Amino acid sequence: MVFLHLFIVNKSGGLIHHRTLSPKAPKISTNEWLRIGSTFHSLHAIAAEASPVKFPNGKNMSGADDGIERIVTGGMELRCLQTLTGIKFVITSEPAPTVDLDSVLREIYVMYAECVCKDPFYELEMPIRSELFTQAVDTLIDRVEKTGHAHMSKHR
Amino acid sequence: MSRSTNVNILDRPLGKGGTSRSSALDQSVSLSSFAYLFSEMVQYHQNRVDSISELERRLEATGYGVGLRVLELLAFRAREYKRETRLMNVLQFVSITVWKALFGKAADSLERSIDHADEFMIVDYAPITSTFVSVPSDFGGLSADAYLSGIICGILEGAGFPARVTAHSVDMEEGETAPASSASTGAPLLPPRKSKAVFLVKFNQSVLSRDAAMG
Numbered sequence: 001m002v003f004l005h006l007f008i009v010n011k012s013g014g015l016i017h018h019r020t021l022s023p024k025a026p027k028i029s030t031n032e033w034l035r036i037g038s039t040f041h042s043l044h045a046i047a048a049e050a051s052p053v054k055f056p057n058g059k060n061m062s063g064a065d066d067g068i069e070r071i072v073t074g075g076m077e078l079r080c081l082q083t084l085t086g087i088k089f090v091i092t093s094e095p096a097p098t099v100d101l102d103s104v105l106r107e108i109y110v111m112y113a114e115c116v117c118k119d120p121f122y123e124l125e126m127p128i129r130s131e132l133f134t135q136a137v138d139t140l141i142d143r144v145e146k147t148g149h150a151h152m153s154k155h156r
Numbered sequence: 157m158s159r160s161t162n163v164n165i166l167d168r169p170l171g172k173g174g175t176s177r178s179s180a181l182d183q184s185v186s187l188s189s190f191a192y193l194f195s196e197m198v199q200y201h202q203n204r205v206d207s208i209s210e211l212e213r214r215l216e217a218t219g220y221g222v223g224l225r226v227l228e229l230l231a232f233r234a235r236e237y238k239r240e241t242r243l244m245n246v247l248q249f250v251s252i253t254v255w256k257a258l259f260g261k262a263a264d265s266l267e268r269s270i271d272h273a274d275e276f277m278i279v280d281y282a283p284i285t286s287t288f289v290s291v292p293s294d295f296g297g298l299s300a301d302a303y304l305s306g307i308i309c310g311i312l313e314g315a316g317f318p319a320r321v322t323a324h325s326v327d328m329e330e331g332e333t334a335p336a337s338s339a340s341t342g343a344p345l346l347p348p349r350k351s352k353a354v355f356l357v358k359f360n361q362s363v364l365s366r367d368a369a370m371g
Contacts, residue, residue, distance in 0.1 A: 121289070
């Protein structure tokens with residue numbers, strides 16, 4: 001079970017974090033990353049309009065905007081979690097993942113709320129430079145690869 | 157909203173403890189609330205200073221006021237009729253009583269410096285002020301624990317032991333890890349900390365000579 005990439009897009013479409021999670025993942029340059037971030041943001045918005053099927057009452061149950069949640073391809077699988085504040089957490093992995101990618105994304109969201117939002121030196125919507133966040137993501141990915149599930153614990 | 161006249165607010169315990177309430181949840185404040193409030197306070201000061209040392213001084217000044225009040229409160233609650241006059245006793249008061257009242261557990265160790273007779277160190281493996289903070293590399297040696305060193309300074313000066321207290325982030329050596337019990341009060345989801353906080357307390361010469369004269 002190999003994760004390939006993780007990237008985080010803020011609500012205006014700018015890339016605030018990107019990370020390679022395994023040496024098997026293809027190398028992507030910084031400019032490419034910025035392009036991927038904004039392209040994904042636009043596609044996410046377009047998908048909601050282009051979709052032939054809408055949620056009842058036009059409302060998404062999780063409160064976040066409608067958009068791409070999952071892309072399944074021959075070479076990889078992509079999952080996106082959009083939060084109520086418009087931040088998108090996107091993770092890619094090898095095809096046919098054995099872990100629940102959605103719970104991994106939710107754990108990463110928790111890490112974001114803990115390490116990034118509580119850091120007084122972080123400006124909102126700016127690129128994430130928090131060492132604590134990168135360490136936390138590393139620990140989480142290691143744990144998922146070893147035990148096969150993201151540990152969901154009660155938090156305040 | 158009418159104030160209850162039965163229980164005096166000064167008699168109500170801070171945090172856990174006290175037999176009047178049943179669960180600790182009624183007493184304590186969530187770590188997240190404190191973290192957000194503290195983060196906002198640091199940002200408030202950061203917007204008004206020009207240098208890193210000025211920021212550190214402001215955090216210490218903020219903690220100083222807290223220290224003076226905590227000293228009065230805890231001395232009152234302990235119902236001691238005599239104030240502390242010996243150096244070691246006041247240091248133990250700070251590292252055990254004050255720490256327990258503020259953070260729920262005693263400080264991890266109190267050490268005396270070998271090189272300097274007037275220096276002592278209080279060590280905490282996981283202070284809550286720096287649990288969520290990542291200091292950018294261009295900020296030098298700033299530690300958000302300067303707030304805590306301000307609290308210690310306020311307590312010592314209020315008790316009559318003027319001292320200079322500074323906070324340092326020291327990387328933990330191989331094999332030295334925070335005790336497992338701290339994980340229950342801290343954030344169990346975060347990776348283990350790489351550095352501990354050491355509060356260096358340097359007393360004024362007058363304090364040491366007075367303590368020596370007392371025998």
